[in-house]
Amino acid sequence: xxxxxxxxxxxxxxxxxxxxxxxxxxxxxxxxxxxxxxxxxxxxxxxxxxxxxxxxxxxxxxxxxxxxxxxxxxxxxxxxxxxxxxxxxxxxxxxxxxxxxxxxxxxxxxxxxxxxxxxxxxxxxxxxxxxxxxxxxxxxxxxxxxxxxxxxxxxxxxxxxxxxxxxxxxxxxxxxxxxxxxxxxxxxxxxxxxxxxxxxxxxxxxxxxxxxxxxxxxxxxxxxxxxxxxxxxxxxxxxxxxxxxxxxxxxxxxxxxxxxxxxxxxxxxxxxxxxxxxxxxxxxxxxxxxxxxxxxxxxxxxxxxxxxxxxxxxxxxxxxxxxxxxxxxxxxxxxxxxxxxxxxxxxxxxxxxxxxxxxxxxxxxxxxxxxxxxxxxxxxxxxxxxxxxxxxxxxxx
Amino acid sequence: xxxxxxxxxxxxxxxxxxxxxxxxxxxxxxxxxxxxxxxxxxxxxxxxxxxxxxxxxxxxxxxxxxxxxxxxxxxxxxxxxxxxxxxxxxxxxxxxxxxxxxxxxxxxxxxxxxxxxxxxxxxxxxxxxxxxxxxxxxxxxxxxxxxxxxxxxxxxxxxxxxxxxxxxxxxxxxxxxxxxxxxxxxxxxxxxxxxxxxxxxxxxxxxxxxxxxxxxxxxxxxxxxxxxxxxxxxxxxxxxxxxxxxxxxxxxxxxxxxxxxxxxxxxxxxxxxxxxxxxxxxxxxxxxxxxxxxxxxxxxxxxxxxxxxxxxxxxxxxxxxxxxxxxxxxxxxxxxxxxxxxxxxxxxxxxxxxxxxxxxxxxxxxxxxxxxxxxxxxxxxxxxxxxxxxxxxxxxx
Numbered sequence: 001x002x003x004x005x006x007x008x009x010x011x012x013x014x015x016x017x018x019x020x021x022x023x024x025x026x027x028x029x030x031x032x033x034x035x036x037x038x039x040x041x042x043x044x045x046x047x048x049x050x051x052x053x054x055x056x057x058x059x060x061x062x063x064x065x066x067x068x069x070x071x072x073x074x075x076x077x078x079x080x081x082x083x084x085x086x087x088x089x090x091x092x093x094x095x096x097x098x099x100x101x102x103x104x105x106x107x108x109x110x111x112x113x114x115x116x117x118x119x120x121x122x123x124x125x126x127x128x129x130x131x132x133x134x135x136x137x138x139x140x141x142x143x144x145x146x147x148x149x150x151x152x153x154x155x156x157x158x159x160x161x162x163x164x165x166x167x168x169x170x171x172x173x174x175x176x177x178x179x180x181x182x183x184x185x186x187x188x189x190x191x192x193x194x195x196x197x198x199x200x201x202x203x204x205x206x207x208x209x210x211x212x213x214x215x216x217x218x219x220x221x222x223x224x225x226x227x228x229x230x231x232x233x234x235x236x237x238x239x240x241x242x243x244x245x246x247x248x249x250x251x252x253x254x255x256x257x258x259x260x261x262x263x264x265x266x267x268x269x270x271x272x273x274x275x276x277x278x279x280x281x282x283x284x285x286x287x288x289x290x291x292x293x294x295x296x297x298x299x300x301x302x303x304x305x306x307x308x309x310x311x312x313x314x315x316x317x318x319x320x321x322x323x324x325x326x327x328x329x330x331x332x333x334x335x336x337x338x339x340x341x342x343x344x345x346x347x348x349x350x351x352x353x354x355x356x357x358x359x360x361x362x363x364x365x366x367x368x369x370x371x372x373x374x375x376x377x378x379x380x381x382x383x384x385x386x387x388x389x390x391x392x393x394x395x396x397x
Numbered sequence: 398x399x400x401x402x403x404x405x406x407x408x409x410x411x412x413x414x415x416x417x418x419x420x421x422x423x424x425x426x427x428x429x430x431x432x433x434x435x436x437x438x439x440x441x442x443x444x445x446x447x448x449x450x451x452x453x454x455x456x457x458x459x460x461x462x463x464x465x466x467x468x469x470x471x472x473x474x475x476x477x478x479x480x481x482x483x484x485x486x487x488x489x490x491x492x493x494x495x496x497x498x499x500x501x502x503x504x505x506x507x508x509x510x511x512x513x514x515x516x517x518x519x520x521x522x523x524x525x526x527x528x529x530x531x532x533x534x535x536x537x538x539x540x541x542x543x544x545x546x547x548x549x550x551x552x553x554x555x556x557x558x559x560x561x562x563x564x565x566x567x568x569x570x571x572x573x574x575x576x577x578x579x580x581x582x583x584x585x586x587x588x589x590x591x592x593x594x595x596x597x598x599x600x601x602x603x604x605x606x607x608x609x610x611x612x613x614x615x616x617x618x619x620x621x622x623x624x625x626x627x628x629x630x631x632x633x634x635x636x637x638x639x640x641x642x643x644x645x646x647x648x649x650x651x652x653x654x655x656x657x658x659x660x661x662x663x664x665x666x667x668x669x670x671x672x673x674x675x676x677x678x679x680x681x682x683x684x685x686x687x688x689x690x691x692x693x694x695x696x697x698x699x700x701x702x703x704x705x706x707x708x709x710x711x712x713x714x715x716x717x718x719x720x721x722x723x724x725x726x727x728x729x730x731x732x733x734x735x736x737x738x739x740x741x742x743x744x745x746x747x748x749x750x751x752x753x754x755x756x757x758x759x760x761x762x763x764x765x766x767x768x769x770x771x772x773x774x775x776x777x778x779x780x781x782x783x784x785x786x787x788x789x790x791x792x793x794x
Contacts, residue, residue: 002595044456051448059441063637103663131661198399240460242668264528266500270667271639
């Protein structure tokens with residue numbers, strides 16, 4: 001049979017990970033593996049009124065084809081919120097609406113990458129970005145990081161020796177998977193190097209507003225003097241993911257290119273969904289909604305970290321995330337977290353082994369834990385159980 | 398500045414077409430250029446009740462992340478409807494939900510194409526498919542067609558001489574742009590050749606249910622014995638396009654591949670939108686809705702064709718579409734429809750010049766007319782005006 005797939009499909013075999021994740025979904029398992037928001041905070045009742053109002057005021061327009069760049073009032077509102085939260089200076093012309101920020105990752109790769117081009121990323125980095133990029137067959141080069149972000153000297157070493165780096169992918173706020181946040185000084189040093197080499201930067205910021213301690217630091221985009229930074233945002237974590245509404249913010253010339261890509265990929269994002277988000281922001285206070293989310297997640301993070309401090313063996317090092325949805329555990333070098341997961345599943349507790357977050361493999365001695373999607377009781381119970389597994393496992397090695 | 402885009406972006410320059418389309422959007426212009434459904438038939442009031450019911454019965458699930466393949470009851474319903482309308486034998490495992498059928502076009506190209514691979518298509522073919530495919534830089538080879546569809550001998554000639562044909566793209570029902578429908582005999586001959594060479598077929602069927610005369614013929618998919626046919630469907634024309642809900646129907650192994658592509662492209666399609674369509678089909682009769690659409694479009698087609706018969710010069714040949722949204726006009730070889738459009742816009746009437754529908758250019762002596770989006774009065778007025786322009790233009794050549 002002459003059915004032959006594109007070479008890219010060889011890069012996208014996720015069957016291993018999917019098999020693991022299936023195991024974590026058994027109802028008796030306390031799973032820290034996912035990254036879902038807490039559904040109990042979704043504004044279901046409000047959305048009933050919102051969708052009625054959208055249909056009442058502009059039903060015909062909401063159900064018709066629409067512009068590729070997205071619903072103007074939504075783009076205006078996003079620009080306004082970005083400027084007030086992340087110190088940027090963007091307007092509606094700098095925004096295109098995407099179907100979730102995963103689509104922003106895909107489109108960036110589609111816009112920039114030929115086979116064999118180089119993308120730089122943090123080490124480790126977001127799994128969903130790795131698969132989005134791999135579909136375009138680049139070389140993913142991991143830049144070493146420390147507690148403050150990408151190490152500038154390491155970045156410069158790579159940029160000065162490689163000439164087909166197409167963009168640098170970073171998650172400076174509550175990184176997925178590590179939960180780390182870049183320091184302001186590190187952001188500035190990073191942008192100095194970026195401006196020197198004039199390489200586009202993809203700043204992925206899905207969790208920035210979910211900060212439980214201190215103030216939101218200036219975004220990389222706010223330090224962008226040469227129009228090099230492309231910012232990805234989403235309503236998935238501050239509102240709800242089921243509507244699939246995200247955005248790309250960049251200089252207008254780049255947004256035009258994203259519109260060309262979007263036009264041939266899926267024409268435009270659900271018009272109803274876009275209008276529902278605007279109408280929600282008109283009828284209700286999204287900031288209040290975000291405060292509720294932060295209050296809940298802060299308590300869950302605190303429970304998780306506190307229990308980890310009490311119950312984890314001292315060889316397990318973990319990050320204290322100032323926001324976002326995850327913490328990250330590093331075990332001694334000789335331990336493989338995939339093996340720990342097998343033991344852990346026998347005790348009905350699950351996580352994502354860290355190896356998957358390293359695009360070039362290795363680093364199997366780490367794992368990611370999610371705290372947004374579970375009650376404090378269940379978090380405490382699960383972490384205690386995991387602590388016992390770890391202690392036992394480390395003893396027997 | 399080191400901002401360098403992928404080679405594919407060179408293939409996607411649509412600025413010419415966009416400039417033309419902008420002109421057609423002036424309010425005084427009677428434009429037959431678009432392809433929009435009639436918004437007055439969108440079930441706005443029904444959708445108010447539908448979205449409330451979706452949120453009432455499963456609001457939390459509707460707003461949370463969901464499975465990549467799509468909402469199970471929607472996939473079941475689609476399979477059932479396909480089998481009853483298009484004589485297929487598919488079930489929910491053969492269906493994946495996409496964000497409109499444009500995404501099905503994009504994903505098919507992403508799944509199959511390396512640079513330089515060959516895609517066969519009808520000549521002319523759908524503009525949106527041309528751009529979706531071109532983003533993956535294939536060679537698009539046009540297969541000659543006649544009144545009954547692709548000419549089997551011409552298809553076989555190409556297949557027997559080329560060895561990297563990845564798939565064949567066809568629109569057998571009320572083709573966009575020509576409005577032509579393949580005969581049943583032609584479908585069978587086509588599938589004989591396809592089965593012999595075992596080449597995947599992408600059957601695009603956005604309008605099949607909008608048939609104004611006679612019976613729906615068996616789909617190509619219904620003649621698929623070797624699991625080679627991939628069927629694209631959409632709710633955009635039988636319900637509304639603003640929700641962006643389409644689907645791919647194919648053998649399960651292929652659907653798994655599409656799921657891998659979708660997972661790294663945009664995770665899943667709007668969960669609210671998917672559930673709203675299912676709920677609409679539970680609470681109301683979508684078949685009745687389709688009958689209303691057919692009644693309206695049939696009258697509009699009849700007005701357009703009748704006026705064309707009366708007012709167009711005899712040198713202008715056009716198709717009689719048995720359904721769908723378009724008719725297609727061919728002028729004498731030496732006439733360029735882009736020049737006619739300039740004259741036509743001076744008289745405030747617009748259409749899409751046909752050259753854009755030929756992936757390899759040429760054939761500038763044709764144009765496409767849409768009849769779904771305008772009242773009969775306006776159609777008659779616009780076609781009369783266009784008739785005068787054509788007569789005058791042809792006289793002066």
